[in-house]
Amino acid sequence: MTAVADLKRLPSRPIDLPATLELSGIAHSFGGFKVLTDVNFAVPQGQIVGLIGPNGSGKSTCFNIVSGFLRPKAGRVLLSGRDMAADSIQARTRHGLMRTFQTPKVFERMSVLENVMVGLHKDGRSGILASMLRTPTTRREFDRLRNTAEEACRKFALGKFLDAQTGRLPAGQRRVVELARAYVGAPRLLLLDEPSSGLNTEEIGQLRSWIAMLNSEGMTILLVSHDMGLMTIADTVHALYFGEIIASGPMAAIQADPRVREAYLGG
Numbered sequence: 001m002t003a004v005a006d007l008k009r010l011p012s013r014p015i016d017l018p019a020t021l022e023l024s025g026i027a028h029s030f031g032g033f034k035v036l037t038d039v040n041f042a043v044p045q046g047q048i049v050g051l052i053g054p055n056g057s058g059k060s061t062c063f064n065i066v067s068g069f070l071r072p073k074a075g076r077v078l079l080s081g082r083d084m085a086a087d088s089i090q091a092r093t094r095h096g097l098m099r100t101f102q103t104p105k106v107f108e109r110m111s112v113l114e115n116v117m118v119g120l121h122k123d124g125r126s127g128i129l130a131s132m133l134r135t136p137t138t139r140r141e142f143d144r145l146r147n148t149a150e151e152a153c154r155k156f157a158l159g160k161f162l163d164a165q166t167g168r169l170p171a172g173q174r175r176v177v178e179l180a181r182a183y184v185g186a187p188r189l190l191l192l193d194e195p196s197s198g199l200n201t202e203e204i205g206q207l208r209s210w211i212a213m214l215n216s217e218g219m220t221i222l223l224v225s226h227d228m229g230l231m232t233i234a235d236t237v238h239a240l241y242f243g244e245i246i247a248s249g250p251m252a253a254i255q256a257d258p259r260v261r262e263a264y265l266g267g
């Protein structure tokens with residue numbers, strides 16, 4: 001009940017102040033295997049920041065630490081200057097942080113529209129009892145959430161799949177459902193882990209324009225991608241290698257950096 005009361009006290013919208021994320025001295029290991037040794041970088045307010053690195057270099061581990069799925073062995077994660085160490089995944093979401101996953105996580109048996117409505121849970125105003133009683137107020141509220149979700153689906157070209165069972169969609173479309181669900185939650189900081197995997201060239205072009213749109217609507221974005229073309233959308237890119245950031249700058253400079261080339265080519 002406390003959690004529900006907490007949710008209701010939060011402002012339902014809009015995106016007010018884009019967040020700033022800072023990782024300082026982050027270290028993590030699995031068993032004795034050190035994945036991150038000393039990761040330091042920031043995501044300035046309103047920017048798109050990219051994180052690249054060879055397979056297994058720890059990009060998703062960084063995401064898991066920022067979003068609260070993993071506790072780092074050392075270091076701090078600050079959201080708009082606030083240490084998130086004590087915050088649960090849900091508390092981080094309430095503070096405006098949202099992520100998508102390298103393998104899209106959707107409710108496969110639910111429709112596309114229902115999946116996107118899940119992203120609006122913190123916008124709900126009615127209590128659980130009222131929802132169970134299906135009062136006129138809850139019905140009105142349900143309609144409001146449904147309309148907002150439907151609008152978002154159309155924005156992400158999912159209009160013709162509203163009632164489709166999400167698990168039956170191709171992988172690329174499931175990824176878009178996940179993005180639309182994150183979008184309706186109006187995050188201040190959005191973490192996108194390999195959003196282009198499973199998408200074809202045309203879909204990647206579309207994804208690029210959506211990322212630009214989300215950013216222009218005020219979302220600060222941290223993007224992990226192997227797609228160097230997509231990565232040029234980032235204001236700054238950080239390259240992760242052997243647990244540390246080895247180069248930072250615009251994508252063109254990163255691609256030309258000898259340390260980065262060596263890390264990728266193993267040469």
Ligand SMILES: Nc1ncnc2c1ncn2[C@@H]1O[C@H](COP(=O)(O)OP(=O)(O)OP(=O)(O)O)[C@@H](O)[C@H]1O
Nearest residue numbers: 030031035053054055056057058059060061062102
């Ligand atoms: N839960 C876990 N338990 C043990 N080892 C793990 C776990 N999660 C990740 N690892 C290992 O940590 C290393 C970093 O993994 P991570 O998924 O963060 O890399 P990544 O940079 O996201 O790679 P990719 O580009 O393939 O997505 C890898 O060697 C991986 O096998």
Ligand SMILES: [Mg+2]
Nearest residue numbers: 059060061102
């Ligand atoms: Mg990964």
